[in-house]
Amino acid sequence: MRSSRTMTLPVTTSTSGGLPWRHILLAALGVLVVAFAFSANGYVVTVIGFAAIYALFCTGLNFFMGFTGQASFGQNAFAALGGYGSAILTADYGFEPAIALILTMAFSGVVALVVGYPTLRLRGHYLAMATFALGLITYEISINWTDVTQGYMGYSGIPPLGIGPYYADTPKQQLAVILILLALGVLAAAALKNSRFGRACRAIAGSELAAGALGIPVARYKLVSFVIAALYASAAGSLFAHFVGFISPEVFGTAMVVQSFTMLYLGGIGTIAGPLIGAVVVSLLPELMRGLKDYQTIGYLVILLGILIYAPKGVAGLLDRLLPKREG
Amino acid sequence: MIDVVQLAQNLINGVGLGLIYGLIGIGFCVIYNASGIVNFGQGVFVMLGGMICATFLAHAGLPIWLAALVTVPVVALIGVAMEVAIVRPMWKRGASIFAIILATLACQMLIEQVTLLGLGDQPRTFDSFTPGGPLMVGGVALPYQFFWVLGCGALMVAGLWAFFTRTRSGRALRACSQNAEAAALLGVPVRRMMMLSFALSAGLGAVAGILITPSQITAYNIGTPFGVNGFIAAIIGGFGSAAGAVTGGILLGVFQALAIALLGASFKNVAALSVLLVVLLVFPQGILAQIKTLRSSRR
Numbered sequence A: 001m002r003s004s005r006t007m008t009l010p011v012t013t014s015t016s017g018g019l020p021w022r023h024i025l026l027a028a029l030g031v032l033v034v035a036f037a038f039s040a041n042g043y044v045v046t047v048i049g050f051a052a053i054y055a056l057f058c059t060g061l062n063f064f065m066g067f068t069g070q071a072s073f074g075q076n077a078f079a080a081l082g083g084y085g086s087a088i089l090t091a092d093y094g095f096e097p098a099i100a101l102i103l104t105m106a107f108s109g110v111v112a113l114v115v116g117y118p119t120l121r122l123r124g125h126y127l128a129m130a131t132f133a134l135g136l137i138t139y140e141i142s143i144n145w146t147d148v149t150q151g152y153m154g155y156s157g158i159p160p161l162g163i164g165p166y167y168a169d170t171p172k173q174q175l176a177v178i179l180i181l182l183a184l185g186v187l188a189a190a191a192l193k194n195s196r197f198g199r200a201c202r203a204i205a206g207s208e209l210a211a212g213a214l215g216i217p218v219a220r221y222k223l224v225s226f227v228i229a230a231l232y233a234s235a236a237g238s239l240f241a242h243f244v245g246f247i248s249p250e251v252f253g254t255a256m257v258v259q260s261f262t263m264l265y266l267g268g269i270g271t272i273a274g275p276l277i278g279a280v281v282v283s284l285l286p287e288l289m290r291g292l293k294d295y296q297t298i299g300y301l302v303i304l305l306g307i308l309i310y311a312p313k314g315v316a317g318l319l320d321r322l323l324p325k326r327e328g
Numbered sequence B: 001m002i003d004v005v006q007l008a009q010n011l012i013n014g015v016g017l018g019l020i021y022g023l024i025g026i027g028f029c030v031i032y033n034a035s036g037i038v039n040f041g042q043g044v045f046v047m048l049g050g051m052i053c054a055t056f057l058a059h060a061g062l063p064i065w066l067a068a069l070v071t072v073p074v075v076a077l078i079g080v081a082m083e084v085a086i087v088r089p090m091w092k093r094g095a096s097i098f099a100i101i102l103a104t105l106a107c108q109m110l111i112e113q114v115t116l117l118g119l120g121d122q123p124r125t126f127d128s129f130t131p132g133g134p135l136m137v138g139g140v141a142l143p144y145q146f147f148w149v150l151g152c153g154a155l156m157v158a159g160l161w162a163f164f165t166r167t168r169s170g171r172a173l174r175a176c177s178q179n180a181e182a183a184a185l186l187g188v189p190v191r192r193m194m195m196l197s198f199a200l201s202a203g204l205g206a207v208a209g210i211l212i213t214p215s216q217i218t219a220y221n222i223g224t225p226f227g228v229n230g231f232i233a234a235i236i237g238g239f240g241s242a243a244g245a246v247t248g249g250i251l252l253g254v255f256q257a258l259a260i261a262l263l264g265a266s267f268k269n270v271a272a273l274s275v276l277l278v279v280l281l282v283f284p285q286g287i288l289a290q291i292k293t294l295r296s297s298r299r
Helices: A018-039 A042-067 A078-090 A098-118 A126-143 A171-193 A197-205 A208-213 A218-244 A253-265 A273-288 A290-310 A314-322 B005-033 B043-060 B064-091 B097-119 B144-166 B168-178 B180-185 B190-212 B225-235 B242-263 B263-281 B287-298
Strands: B135-137 B140-144
Touching: A018 A042, A018 A171, A018 A273, A018 B005, A042 A197, A042 A218, A042 A273, A078 A098, A078 A126, A078 A218, A078 B064, A098 A126, A098 A171, A098 A218, A098 B225, A098 B263, A126 A253, A126 B097, A171 A197, A171 A218, A197 A208, A208 A218, A208 A253, A208 B190, A208 B242, A253 A273, A253 A290, A253 A314, A253 B097, A290 B064, A290 B168, B005 B043, B005 B135, B005 B140, B005 B144, B005 B168, B005 B225, B005 B242, B005 B287, B043 B064, B043 B097, B043 B190, B043 B225, B064 B097, B064 B190, B097 B225, B140 B144, B144 B168, B144 B190, B144 B242, B168 B180, B168 B190, B180 B190, B190 B225, B225 B242, B225 B263, B242 B263
Parallel strands: none
Antiparallel strands: B135 B140
């Protein structure tokens, strides 16, 4: 296929040497959101919980897309693996939720390795469509393999999160567990971003040829980055299953792809804070647009298109412009 | 044992559906060749063709030929609007291809939502273009609509061939696909060509939607499977000629029909998507192009 367009995504190449009050501002906002969630009623807890789960999902996707400069339109496949894996292991076989979470993550990682090995040789539109197909295949299977997934009916009776005798019974306890896991995930991503591996990934995003010439094993690093994204997606899927107690094929459909991309682009792709900002804003948007009723989804899509056209670097990009970093 | 008559019936259905995929596939190629963009929202034009035509038939009481004649330009205009409002501004700002792909996907969902609000979530259909039938040949039923699909499909391919080789606009479009910069230097209005390619592509999708609706149903959310299958058809054909896309579509339709016969209807999309992955991974140039290079290398 002819490739006249640039294949790389906008990547912020700066390391974390910014002004401290930038971080303080973001941290304060985060604390505010969390405090609000814990002081508010059950519904807000649910919304923030979803936002945190999506933030985890997007943090993984951001590693593959923002840092490594690839694209996966099928990460929902791994979220579905995580969700259904956890649901089946805990509800049918009585596994501990924590152990089921880790087992399904391992399984998703292996699947990502096997599937990614041939797929990641593709570039541009082919990569986009091949990964999109992965998501669609998983969706079709989750509908049609009714013996295992119960099809459209969905899977219910999934126990809440917990390990051993400790169970997160109330939504607020669940939210606390999710937030802790999210914090771990974000810290891991931040550490990876500036590690030798992370810097190599960003070099790949800049130019695969140049990265290869510098001795970076491009294919292997792309694959590892894909597996990392799949691990995050799988964990997010598992958490969703436990948080809601019910999953159905629609949960992990194409809408999930578009929603997570909206979060990434709105928050700012290629930054650590971007997925978090995006997940919170996009999760709260429908709540702010309740008055629009039927037009809610339309308003949401219009906002996405507006951002893609007019602010492709998202909120994090705007912050960069408003609060410029000190040079040197 | 698989019933031979049943198998033949499946194959006939597969050819008809495959031709539709081919028409959608041509739509992908036309836009891609003019702009280097793959429009992931291509399937929405198929949905619009069926839905708008059904609305004209049911509410305005138009005869089918008039409804179709009105529907196609309307959908083509929607395609132009998509190009002007979304693709062009992003193109001008040098957005990454993945962002443009996402935008076309979001645009599809937007149009689906608007259709859902405007026309409701009820599936629709309308009668075959000619009443009566089917024609029975040795136990295999050939619905009259099948001949309409064959005829219109052939007409479209022939018309496109004439357009691309005989008319100024068609040649200009081909020039853009070869080298947009050189074409611009030679005075080809590249931007207008991009608009034209979206109009043409949307119109093709609408024709496909109108042709297929009598034998299936249409609803606001049928776009994605048609779009993906059309893309697969284009991929098999190597993303080049109209004939390649149609051949790819028929191959895909037949394969899907066999998959239905062997695995049952519920896994036909999984089968088609697996074909996509295999073709992408094994023949990244498209099967037809691969065969051609093999032949020429043997000579």
